[in-house]
Amino acid sequence: MGDVVGPRLYSCYNCRNPVALHDDIVSKSFQAKKGRAFLFSHAMNVTAGPKENRHLMTGLHTVADVNCSDCGEVLGWRYERAYEDSQKYKEGKTVLEKFKIVKENW
Known part of the structure; x- marks a missing residue:
């Protein structure tokens, strides 16, 4: 008993819908x-x-705002395009605000 089941993940703080893996x-x-x-x-x-x-x-x-698919809460944004070469690594990635996500399975 006490073993963590599944990966460590982050969920929407509002409805606990899993939104990202650690x-x-x-x-x-x-x-x-x-x-x-x-x-x-x-x-x-x-x-x-x-x-x-x-x-x-x-x-x-x-960028495009990113919403929880269950409750609709805005959790952050996704980078669709970066205009400076040094920022291109962000394209297609998602930023989630720390206070809007909670840890699960930790």
């Missing part, structure tokens, strides 16, 4: 409007809103 974290050093955020190579059980250009701390990016 193993998919690319960076924990991202900053969102309301605090820290994590960059994930992949997110699950989320839907993306319309794409829009936003000026972020690292320059102009085309």
Whole structure:
């Protein structure tokens, strides 16, 4: 008993829908409007809103807000396009705000 079943993951803080795996974290050093955020190579059980250009701390990016597929809560955003070469690694990756996700199976 007491063994962790399944992978360590993050869930929506609102409805506990699993949205990302711990193993998919690319960076924990991202900053969102309301605090820290994590960059994930992949997110699950989320839907993306319309794409829009936003000026972020690292320059102009085309992003789409990412919502929990169950409750609709905005959890972060996905980088659709980066305009500077040094930021291209973010394309297709998802940022989830730390205060909007909770750890499961830890």
